[in-house]
Amino acid sequence: MKITLDTVVKTFDTFRAVHGVSLEIESGELIALLGPSGSGKTTILRMVAGLEYADSGSILFGDKDATDIPVRDRGVGFVFQHYALFPHMTVAENIAFGMKVSKRKRSREEIATRVTELLALVRLEGLGDRFPTQISGGQRQRVALARALAVDPRVLLLDEPFGALDANVRRDLRRWLREIHDQLGITTLFVTHDQEEALDLADRVVILEQGRIVQEGTPEEVCRRPNSPFVTKFLGDAHRLVGPVTSGSARVAGGTVAVPSLPDGQAEIFVRPADLSWGEGDIPAEVTRVIDRPDGRRVVVRLEDGTTLELDMPPETRIEKGDRQTLRVRRAHAFPLA
């Protein structure tokens, strides 16, 4: 099911949560709405679900205007941030709920068969008789998904689906959600504030700031060509350097950075830890701290003007506090400073 949002606006009391957002989601796509808290991403998701009504603009499901269709008739599966499982029902009863209350009558056997199928799909065979308090967070998350899928939704919507889980479970569930999506081919929209999660999982990432879409594109597009300082910073660790540009080269902290596409004038330059080389280039720096991690060493350095940068080095690197060397910025995202 293709979903189209056309200049959708939502205001709560006096706070404008969503400013004229337009977005097209192709049938079968897996889309991430990514943004910091207060960026309006959850509000957009809830409007697509019909849990909030848009003040103006329209939401289309296929060619049909769904803007005013109430949630119970919209045919969406919604997975809530804290799962919202019915605590007094067993896992199987939770999954069966939608089928039991639906206008379409199903026989008891039909429901039982479908529940068994869904339990197998979410790999929770044998846990049907447990209550939600008796299973782990990751399992609850999967029950919530099975419950949403039980009513054969045309669209699957997930609000911060992995937010409440610990890192390892989160990574597993992410892979698994991707598999389920590929298997079912259902149009899926999920909200997250975790850029890694969005990039890991989605076909396309929509980045929001203060109720507006600031950039959308595949993970590759947004990572390689962020279109603003906000997107650059939001997508991952980035240090900001400021300096004047003359003929494609910026002067920063006693050295230079190549910024070929930039016009002359003040510029802000963002560099990531992996974009820096130690012992090359012409920016003088002193090591202030070395942080060891399983996959390498992160080195914190101070430049002449007091700016602190971090860079990643292989685990074998011999380096310690107090070492002085020069740095080279191999790669940077630079924007003219207005």
Next chain:
Amino acid sequence: MRRRVLPGLTLSLGITLLYVGLIVALPLGALIFKAASLGPEDYWRIISSGRALASYRVTVLSAAAATVFNLVFGLALAWVLVRYSFPGKRLVDAIVDLPFALPTAVAGIALTTLFAPNGWFGSWLSEAGIRVAYTPLGIMIAMAFTSLPFIVRTVQPVLEDLDPALEEAAQSLGGSDVAIFRKVILPLLVPALLAGVSLAFARSLGEFGAIIFIAGNQPFETEITALLAFIRLEEYDYQAAAAIASVLLITAFAMLAVTNFLQARALRYTARS
């Protein structure tokens, strides 16, 4: 003894047990002791006399009716107070506690004045052929009045804590408002409703002050058990009074035990495996 992190167990437990003993258990023990000083035959004769049986019937039926009324009305009131905002909401919320604060005799006199055949409500009702004052209906109204806060105040906090996402989830799964209320909200309120019902019913069984003014107190018709015990007291027949009171006590106790059991059953989903 195992070492504990939280201090003051011995002291606080000691004080609590002492007070429970002095304030609750001692008088009840004295009551049972007094009743037990009758022989089994005398005891049985007193508690199964025609007049006593009639008083049980009036008391239990009125209390049951009042509790059912409060179950519906108290749930509705709690619902409205939690779910909606309207002018005067805080006032209504405060008024709910009034039956707790008011001396019950005052409530009884006020209700009698209202419902007497020449009172504000009573004159209207008697035109319609309904008599309230000096009938079991009056007893029921007095009981409903004094026990209303129990159900409202037990259901209200649970309703406030109900996660709105549960209802949204049920809606997104296609549930109608009626289905959501019946299958999601009501089952979650059952433990609180049971607690409220048992308190309200127990209070109604023992209510005295509010009832005696409106009931008319005709033996065999509108005489409640608590009044019968009081009459025996006034006749200096302490043993009979204790015997009749013991029936009330045992009934209330059995009822609380049953609702506790039902509550535990309704809450079984909170148990971790």
